[in-house]
Amino acid sequence: METVFEITEDAMQLAMIEDRIVPYAELDPVYLDRGTFFGDGVYEVVRSYDGRIFAIDEHMARFERSLREVDITGVDIADIRRRVEHAFDDASIANAKIYFHITRGSAARNHGTPADLKPNFFLTVTELGESTAKKAGGISVSTFPDWRWKRCDIKSLNLLANVLARRDAEKKGCNEAILVNDAGEITEGASSSVFMVRAAAKELVTRPLGPDILPSITRAVVLRIAEQARLRAVEQVIRPGEAAGADELFLAVTTQDIVPVVKFDQTTIGNGQPGQNTKNLIEAFRQYVK
Numbered sequence: 001m002e003t004v005f006e007i008t009e010d011a012m013q014l015a016m017i018e019d020r021i022v023p024y025a026e027l028d029p030v031y032l033d034r035g036t037f038f039g040d041g042v043y044e045v046v047r048s049y050d051g052r053i054f055a056i057d058e059h060m061a062r063f064e065r066s067l068r069e070v071d072i073t074g075v076d077i078a079d080i081r082r083r084v085e086h087a088f089d090d091a092s093i094a095n096a097k098i099y100f101h102i103t104r105g106s107a108a109r110n111h112g113t114p115a116d117l118k119p120n121f122f123l124t125v126t127e128l129g130e131s132t133a134k135k136a137g138g139i140s141v142s143t144f145p146d147w148r149w150k151r152c153d154i155k156s157l158n159l160l161a162n163v164l165a166r167r168d169a170e171k172k173g174c175n176e177a178i179l180v181n182d183a184g185e186i187t188e189g190a191s192s193s194v195f196m197v198r199a200a201a202k203e204l205v206t207r208p209l210g211p212d213i214l215p216s217i218t219r220a221v222v223l224r225i226a227e228q229a230r231l232r233a234v235e236q237v238i239r240p241g242e243a244a245g246a247d248e249l250f251l252a253v254t255t256q257d258i259v260p261v262v263k264f265d266q267t268t269i270g271n272g273q274p275g276q277n278t279k280n281l282i283e284a285f286r287q288y289v290k
Helices: 034-038 056-069 077-091 132-137 160-171 217-229 240-244 276-288
Strands: 014-017 020-023 041-049 096-103 120-127 139-145 176-180 186-189 193-198 203-206 232-235 248-253 257-264
Touching: 034 096, 041 056, 056 077, 056 217, 077 096, 077 120, 132 257, 139 160, 139 248, 160 176, 176 240, 193 217, 193 240, 203 217, 217 232, 217 248, 217 257, 217 276, 240 257, 248 276, 257 276
Parallel strands: 139 176, 139 257, 203 232
Antiparallel strands: 014 020, 041 096, 096 120, 176 186, 186 193, 193 203, 193 248, 248 257
16 A cells, blocks of 8 residues: 655655755744745836826736736735835836736745735836847847747746746847747737838738737737827737738837837848837827836
8 A cells, every 4th residue: 555645734844945954943934935846926017207107007906807817815905015115216217117026925935825824025127228229230030939828917936947948048148038829829928029011001010919828008008109100009819920020019018118119030020220109109109208
């Protein structure tokens, strides 16, 4: 008969932190965070422009949805917003990136969840530099297989596939990885939304929302201001071949808003310079956030 061993509450346990061995019971709870063990948590990133946090309502609504989708309870969203605003005010940084996450809590490593877990909260405020050079000259991107899980609409802490994609792009001398699924379709960037411009048709194209992409706040703003750049927003699938042959490409990301792409998998986009429609959108976005 097979013997089944279990870890009981009074079982002998120890831990090692670097080279130091400590009794398990004396561990700081930070070492037992389920975010570290399992990526069991969700996060959000907001930014400020000239001393004002941008689209805070939309970001908090998305954060609340992410918590709900992974069933992390006991979180007061109004209190989280208060903490975000307090940290931002205390930092006194006019143009900042504010990152925050909540994990399910700290406990001994076990896939099961103790009933009395208290969620853990963490936040950082970082000064943002200008992305003038990238906007003026554009960036290079490269494709990579989309190895992520099936609920990319949840802003979870499970980002290993994104990290591997970005590492591959950096090895190729590129700024961002463009993820391609098994059907040969572009989903999104490792940390951005992908847009393509069909100049003759005056169309701005991006992938429709779904479980395979994040409902990006910046993406939504770009679609909202498309008319100001005299473009018609079209949500449809983009394939790598279409992107490589596009009139214009750009990425949308919270910390840099709109970033032109001038090289896709070593193929030059247009004349190798940011296109006029993209420039128009950059200006429209600048006006939008004032």
